Amino acid sequence: MSRREKKVSERRSSLIxxxxxxxxxxxxxxxxxxxxxxxxxxxxxxxxxxxxxxxxVIFAALDHAAEAYExxxxxxxxxxxxxxxxxxxxxxxxxxxxxxxxxxxxxxVAFWAESxxxxxxxxxCAEMRAHFNRMVAxxxxxxxxxxxxxxxxxxxxxxxxxxxxxxWIEGIVxxxxxxxxxxxxxxxxxxxxxLHFPEDF
Numbered sequence: 001m002s003r004r005e006k007k008v009s010e011r012r013s014s015l016i017x018x019x020x021x022x023x024x025x026x027x028x029x030x031x032x033x034x035x036x037x038x039x040x041x042x043x044x045x046x047x048x049x050x051x052x053x054x055x056x057v058i059f060a061a062l063d064h065a066a067e068a069y070e071x072x073x074x075x076x077x078x079x080x081x082x083x084x085x086x087x088x089x090x091x092x093x094x095x096x097x098x099x100x101x102x103x104x105x106x107x108x109v110a111f112w113a114e115s116x117x118x119x120x121x122x123x124x125c126a127e128m129r130a131h132f133n134r135m136v137a138x139x140x141x142x143x144x145x146x147x148x149x150x151x152x153x154x155x156x157x158x159x160x161x162x163x164x165x166x167x168w169i170e171g172i173v174x175x176x177x178x179x180x181x182x183x184x185x186x187x188x189x190x191x192x193x194x195l196h197f198p199e200d201f
Contacts, residue, residue, distance in 0.1 A: 012050050012060075015040050019061040024106040028114045028121075031058060059124065065107055066128055072098055083143040084200040087136060087160075091189045094164050095182040102178065105168045112165075133157045143197060151196055163189055 018040035022031050033054055037047045051057040076089035093099050115122035136157035144151050167188060171181035193201040 008050075011042075011046070015042075015047055015050055015057065016060050016064045019057045020065065020107055021103070023058070023061060023110050024103040027110045028058060033057070055120070059120075061107070062111055062124060065104070069093070069099055072096075083139040083146070084197065086139045087143075087193065088190075088201070090136065091164075091186055094189075095167075095185045097178075097182075100168055100171060100178075100182055100185070102172050105172050108165075109169060109172070129161070133161055136160060140196075143200065147197065147199075149197075156193075156196055160189060160192060163192060 015036060019031065019036050022035050022039050026035070031054060033044055033047045033051075036057060037044045040047070047057065051060060073090060073093045076093055077086050080086040080089050098104070111121055111125055115125045133154065134157075137154040140151065140153040140156055144153060164185070167181075167185040171178065171185065174181060176184075190201045
């Protein structure tokens with residue numbers, strides 16, 4: 001990568017971080033190219049050069065958040081010893097400071113809220129949801145085979161991920177300390193999984 005390409009990449013990354021901060025603070029309806037420029041301490045023209053439109057930078061922010069989460073999850077899964085351990089790693093990631101701090105959850109909630117009205121947001125969120133549901137379902141299917149048990153792995157995976165989303169929202173609207181809410185969230189998910197795999201969770 002040339003010096004110029006590196007500089008362009010760094011500037012683009014700084015604009016995405018600024019967009020994430022604005023979305024977390026104001027929601028998607030509060031995002032403008034100017035608000036991103038102000039947060040990034042640059043001109044409107046710089047933001048427009050890199051992203052052309054408000055929707056372009058919003059999708060870039062969503063993709064960046066998803067990629068960062070998946071990279072973190074991959075780190076944890078690399079050291080996992082089997083399907084149960086991989087699912088525990090996901091739960092650990094989902095209730096970590098990196099994934100479920102107030103700013104991170106506010107970002108995801110902003111997209112979920114607007115996906116009710118905006119087809120393009122709903123489609124992107126649905127793609128991500130389906131990906132993570134399938135990943136968990138694959139692990140649960142493997143675990144069920146190991147245990148000689150028959151379960152609807154996809155339904156359990158969807159239920160688990162729905163619980164996690166609800167617990168994220170619970171964490172940001174409650175008066176509990178974030179760390180306490182994260183701990184309670186982890187335990188709630190493990191308790192749910194013990195209904196299906198008591199010896200593993």
